[in-house]
């Protein structure tokens with residue numbers, strides 16, 4: 076194959092989901108492609124690379140098997156990843172690259188690194204890059220992101236609050252699984268030999284709501300047709316980072332073909348602020364069948380910025396989601412109205428654009444009950460007239476207004492100011 080850039084497939088997926096098994100299968104399946112492999116392992120010894128070497132034609136001494144150990148390519152090893160790719164590109168004796176990330180890798184930053192390289196990202200240049208000036212991403216193109224999901228462990232992981240240290244941040248396996256599902260082009264539902272048909276249908280229904288864009292394939296022992304994950308041309312950064320089910324839900328509530336599996340979703344909207352104490356209590360006691368929730372909300376007493384919320388499994392993350400336009404001078408507001416006329420239509424005479432919009436996705440959710448609970452957590456008529464600053468407020472305070480602006484500009488999930496909270500009493 077001769078082309079200007081080398082296409083890349085990235086394999087993600089929770090610990091033990093079957094990434095190495097998929098990779099070995101791929102390397103042992105005859106394709107026309109000469110595949111180079113980069114394996115990332117958290118430990119000092121790259122066990123996965125050893126296993127790849129053991130089970131395929133590629134040996135550990137081979138230049139086309141790169142090992143990156145002792146860290147994760149979604150955080151501290153991003154620069155090393157690019158260096159390794161630059162060195163590999165110089166040899167260029169292969170025509171496809173497959174990257175196996177660690178089980179704790181977040182796919183979005185990996186894809187970001189591979190899309191932006193050193194030139195466009197905020198990465199500090201490495202010594203190698205400064206010496207050679209080679210921008211690896213001139214040589215590569217991200218082609219397909221694949222998430223391998225363990226069907227057998229699915230519900231256990233989904234509801235898991237087991238926390239794991241991932242670089243400097245702590246997160247739980249459940250929310251990592253959701254992120255990995257939400258950000259992929261192809262999803263391999265692996266270990267199907269261990270799960271019956273009805274249970275697989277149920278898992279697929281949840282996955283389809285979380286990630287309507289991906290192709291979902293059922294696999295056993297990682298056996299997959301190479302054409303399904305190599306050279307598919309499916310990767311599209313914008314689409315991938317925007318395609319999560321909750322986003323689509325805001326635009327166009329989906330017809331509930333999934334309802335037979337009890338997977339549903341709804342949008343809660345209110346122009347009244349939440350009472351800080353009642354809303355914190357509600358979030359702390361959110362039923363476990365609410366598997367995903369995202370959106371922004373207005374908290375009484377926080378009239379400057381909107382707060383963003385991201386619930387996945389057992390974890391709740393809060394971010395500053397942007398400044399309310401109501402806080403801006405009239406001339407700046409007028410500019411927004413011109414660009415977005417619908418803003419003016421929904422403008423409240425006293426509160427402006429302040430309000431809440433939350434999407435909830437879950438299994439067997441009682442929409443009416445949940446809606447009533449959310450409604451009850453907003454201020455009553457009497458409270459609307461009270462002094463809001465006197466309410467007890469356990470939500471994190473975001474010191475800098477720039478935090479809000481950064482989060483509004485970019486991806487709220489990666490905003491450094493995100494806080495994982497317990498909202499304890």
Ligand SMILES: Nc1nc2c(ncn2[C@@H]2O[C@H](COP(=O)(O)OP(=O)(O)OP(=O)(O)O)[C@@H](O)[C@H]2O)c(=O)[nH]1
Nearest residue numbers: 089090091092093094095096178265266295296297
């Ligand atoms: N029964 C069954 N076992 C599988 C299947 N796929 C993989 N396994 C087994 O599951 C275990 C984990 O598989 P790996 O391929 O090492 O998973 P991984 O995602 O690379 O794991 P980490 O590198 O630790 O994140 C191994 O013992 C595999 O043999 C499958 O479809 N069915």
